[in-house]
Amino acid sequence: MTRTIVPVALTIAGSDSGGGAGIQADLKTFAFHRVHGISALTCVTAQNTLLVARVDALPVEAVIAQIAAVVTDIGVQAAKTGMLLNKQIIEAVAQQIEVFKLQHLVVDPVMVSRTGAQLLDDDAVAALRNLLIPKATIVTPNRYEAQLLTNLQINTLDEMRIAAQQIYQMGAKAVLVKGGGMEGNLRSIDIWFDGQRLETLKTSLVETKNTHGTGCTLSAAIAANLAIGKDSLSAVRQAKDYVTTALKHSLDIGSGVGPVGHFFPILEI
Numbered sequence: 364m365t366r367t368i369v370p371v372a373l374t375i376a377g378s379d380s381g382g383g384a385g386i387q388a389d390l391k392t393f394a395f396h397r398v399h400g401i402s403a404l405t406c407v408t409a410q411n412t413l414l415v416a417r418v419d420a421l422p423v424e425a426v427i428a429q430i431a432a433v434v435t436d437i438g439v440q441a442a443k444t445g446m447l448l449n450k451q452i453i454e455a456v457a458q459q460i461e462v463f464k465l466q467h468l469v470v471d472p473v474m475v476s477r478t479g480a481q482l483l484d485d486d487a488v489a490a491l492r493n494l495l496i497p498k499a500t501i502v503t504p505n506r507y508e509a510q511l512l513t514n515l516q517i518n519t520l521d522e523m524r525i526a527a528q529q530i531y532q533m534g535a536k537a538v539l540v541k542g543g544g545m546e547g548n549l550r551s552i553d554i555w556f557d558g559q560r561l562e563t564l565k566t567s568l569v570e571t572k573n574t575h576g577t578g579c580t581l582s583a584a585i586a587a588n589l590a591i592g593k594d595s596l597s598a599v600r601q602a603k604d605y606v607t608t609a610l611k612h613s614l615d616i617g618s619g620v621g622p623v624g625h626f627f628p629i630l631e632i
């Protein structure tokens with residue numbers, strides 16, 4: 364029997380019981396890209412389209428064991444981090460990335476949910492900045508996260524550009540400052556900086572309130588594209604197109620902020 368060769372991507376993130384963000388969004392996104400998804404769960408949220416009712420962290424040892432189990436046996440072409448919740452988990456994840464020399468790493472510095480809940484402890488921001496961002500192939504802060512990382516106020520495209528350049532100095536190979544949390548037309552514009560190229564990436568603006576999971580979906584799609592072998596900027600451009608399509612097919616479920624439609628309708632790649 365011949366072995367099927369399939370690209371593999373790892374997500375290290377939290378569970379969203381509502382199925383719109385976190386591990387659930389990541390695995391759907393990997394599957395859409397025909398990449399086999401493997402996962403290490405960091406925490407379990409009781410969450411819906413309205414709120415995050417509760418968060419339970421997994422023991423650090425459980426996070427370490429999951430990463431070790433999948434990486435040592437299955438192997439991985441690209442990885443992403445999402446909700447890491449606390450300093451201890453960030454330290455353990457950073458260490459595992461080093462031990463297993465994980466390449467093609469997308470760091471999504473998840474801090475607050477679309478419904479306003481805090482998803483990262485206050486004392487964990489420094490650990491994220493010092494331990495994880497320097498290991499990132501691409502780091503993908505949204506407006507709020509970029510503000511917290513840089514201590515800048517970000518209201519304009521130029522301020523997004525300045526933030527991207529400052530975050531680049533923290534050691535990531537490339538930075539994508541996302542515009543979803545900006546006002547008006549800036550919502551569909553992201554800024555890319557890799558030390559040389561400062562690019563403005565723009566897609567059509569989708570008018571929908573159902574934007575839950577856009578950031579998780581984007582970083583997972585970037586990781587999937589890296590696992591397939593695309594270069595970083597092409598991986599980001601194609602991932603952004605995928606998120607735009609998923610937003611156009613977002614799901615009006617629940618009574619709050621619904622999720623993007625990862626598969627609806629089933630789209631051709």
Ligand SMILES: Nc1ncnc2c1ncn2[C@@H]1O[C@H](COP(=O)(O)OP(=O)(O)OP(=O)(O)O)[C@@H](O)[C@H]1O
Pocket residue numbers: 384475476477504505506541542543544550551552553566567568569570571574575576577578579580581603606607610
């Ligand atoms: N209304 C929109 N129309 C088109 N693109 C959008 C819209 N809102 C967000 N995006 C795009 O979605 C991607 C994710 O950006 P966003 O700033 O929403 O991330 P985020 O805040 O981390 O998401 P999350 O909701 O998962 O926390 C970016 O490429 C952004 O440009």
Ligand SMILES: Cc1ncc(COP(=O)(O)O)c(N)n1
Pocket residue numbers: 376377378379384385386408410445446473475476477478482574575576577578579
């Ligand atoms: C487990 C988990 N991970 C990430 C997010 C951020 O996504 P959003 O900002 O769309 O709520 C979330 N709400 N839950």
